Amino acid sequence: MVLQRFLNPSVLAEISGLELVAKTVVDGFIAGLHKSPDFGFSQEFAEYRMYTPGDDLRHVDWNVYGRTDRIYLKRFRGETNTLLTLLLDASASMAFTSHQITKLDYARYLTASLAYLAHQQRDAGGLIVFDDDIRNYIRPSSRQGQLHRILHAIEHAEPGARTDFAKPFIHFQQFLFRRGIVVVVSDFYEQPKKVMETIEPLRFRGNEVVLFHVLDPEEVRPKLKGPALLVDMETEDAMEVSPDYVNHEYREKIDQHIEGLRDESNKAGVDYFLVTTDRPLDAALREYLTVRQGRM
């Protein structure tokens, strides 16, 4: 089943109690900047949610508490709903693996889990699959069946051509009509500055950007016993490398790259999270969402 394939119950169980809440939406709510297009200035009540420690007490419905001695939070439609756009890198390099699961599969699981989370929160979710151009676009929506559409598109995301952030992000900006959360799931084989150059415009338009940097353990700490002929999966270029270089200089460079991405992300106010494919997804997501909640 498409729905179940990328939704690992163990992963979902771990993250079901967490929320992916847009900071901007929260801020907007507090500031009263956003209006519901359907109800004018009034805030339409959507539902109650059980209070959990850490929730904002301003949303507690004290009347319900007085009646029931139970603490519930009010949730409102409209401004509480955020727009989640998932950008899934399906370039050729994402097909790499040194064990059973490729980076692309891992990214699929990650993307599907986030889409599911958004669906649970009644947020509008969308998907863009890209390599050197946009390969598939699911317009963000909270309509019925949206999750299935997203998961279907995730299912059909196959490794494509080379990675080029510039072209798809330029095209992507045309599809953005509302502020929300933009999650980019990629292996980011590009110079950090160039990545930020393409992503920063999204920030300037009020979107919250999250970068999930997915790497295989072999890419972070490759092991070579002897000289090997390596072939680039995107360019098909071949190069003979020595174990000595792999064990020393390569590691320095990849660490520098990761650090560079993290720094640039911090500078740009972009969330950056490195995850390797040998790490259980539920643990990785939980960690990220918990940290994120803490920052909020």
Add this chain to the structure above:
Amino acid sequence: MGLFAPWFLAGLAALGLPVWIHLLRQHKQTPKFFSSLMFFERRTQSSVKHRRLKHYLLLCLRLAVLFLLALLFANPFIERTAPAASSRKLVLIAVDHSFSMRYGEHLEQAKQQAIDIVSKLGSGDRAEVVALGSRVDLLTQPSNDRNALKAAVRSITPSDATSSYAEFARYLRALPRSTHMQVEGHLFSDMQKSSLPSSFSDLRLDDQTSLTLHSVAEPREPNWAVETVSSPPRIYGTRKARIQATVASYGAPAARRYVTLALNGRTVETKPVDIPENGRAQVTFNDIDAPYGFSRGEVRIDGNDLLSDDDRFYFSMERTDPARALFIHDARQTPEYFRSALEAASDAAFALDVVPVAQAAGVSLSRYAFVVASGIGPGLGALENSLTSYVRKGGGLFVALGPASLAAGRVPVTGDRVSESRYAAPEGDRYRNVAQTDRSYPPLAQTGPLEAVKFYQTLRVDTGDARVAARLNDGSPLLYEKRVGEGRVVVLTSTLDNISNDFPLHASFVPFVEGIARYLEGGEARSNVATVGSYIELRTAKDQAVAAEVIGPDGQRALDLKQAASAPIYQVDRAGFYDVRPANGRRQLVAVNIDRRESDLTQIPEETLALWRGGSLRPNPSPAAGNHGPELYPLWKYLLIALFAVSVAESVVANRFTLASREAPPPAARSELPVEAEREKATVGGVR
């Protein structure tokens, strides 16, 4: 350096194979797909250099393996000279203790001279003592302990053996190779000419050996001996024996001697004999009566020559009742010809019982020396079982095939198939003759010519692996033998009745019958005379479980338990009487005498001795340091070790190289790229 088999160097052509593999053939590597080469840089120098180094190392090792292999087969050698003469040498003290050394004080003189040589040994010299008889008996290991060496010499006792200088020379040749020392040989002997081998080359010595011959004999040493005694091994019934003795003189003047015959220690008769100078004379003792059973006989001459032990000759004789033989015949076969021939044979050793086949089943066969089955046909039943059992236990069966045998379709006991009855053709001579005769077959040894015998009818038999002793002119077997258990079956493919052939009318028939009778009775195999050093047969069948026994001249058992149970032969080493009970139960009394070659004390001519010593005419040239010529030393052992070491190294390096070249398979979505090891396709890491 040289090569014993240089043509194997052609194998060096195989060296081209690893050269082609490593250098000429393009190498293909399995590429490893990686997500991005963004952070990699070309390291051509170290990686390729590193791989080339392993390539060349592997290439060299493989070339070395092939080279060593080709060289190993070519079997190289080097010439090296024997070690330079040193003061260390091995002195071989050989004392002849054969029978002839009993003459006078020869042995004592030899021992004394040997002790004198031991006393003169240098401080660094090592010596060993051997006793020479029919073989070389090592008495000490190489040693410089003079007391031990002297004690060994003193322990030498006279033996009854003959001496063999060929054995001594063979031992002398082997010593330098085994000890890697120069050898100085000293032989103390009477230099008896009869001890020389038939081929003088058997006495050769090598360059690292010197030989000094110490003769203890005088040029002329007269000796008389009883050379031989001829007596019947068995006498039957009341017959008396005729015993003939030959007396010889060796280097002795003409003389009259008195020859005495004794039986069982009792003097029977004494006769004078005139023996010519260096000649022989015969003495005959007639009508000698011996008691029933085995008798121990001795013929001796009087006289006081210095070698008295050859003045007597032992012999044994057995008085026994005539052996009984059984003749089983078909009604149409007459036993008369066979009976007459048997009775006409010398010594009347056999008495023939005749039984028709119909009455033969109840006869106990065990008391018969052999059985004749003449023309018997089918339906033997219990009789054949009895015959088979009798033969298996050691009995002898003579089968003459007749017309009834054709009806049986097979030969009794052996089961050989009788395929047809063959008549001589009506045209031509109407009979067949004997065309091939094996005169080494004992029954035919004294038979005389058989070619004149006419065979009108014979039976064709599938003899299988039997020994065929005679064939007719059409190639069909006439006489053959098969062993069954401990016994034997001799088959004549024709009758004994003067009908199918005229054999009984020929003079050869009587000796043929006698030969068959004695052969089947087993008497020929039992010899009652032997010489010291010869062998007595104890058993024939491998799985014979019956123990044998030998009582020596001293009255003691000569076999231990294991030998008694399994030894097939026994070597006699002393003169005297041996009471032998072989596994087949037929007791023998064997008289063992000294080999009479030892009685002839004629010495080896001096020229021959000089040739043996090494060509010098000086009586006793000083021991030479040896003329050390080049020695061809093969190197195959070292090559084999080197080949093994290089092979192991090649395996290790090749294994490591293979592991390094083995990489993970590419992703399933992408196919293998046929990427050659071409450095031009590489890109230096950069931004895409």
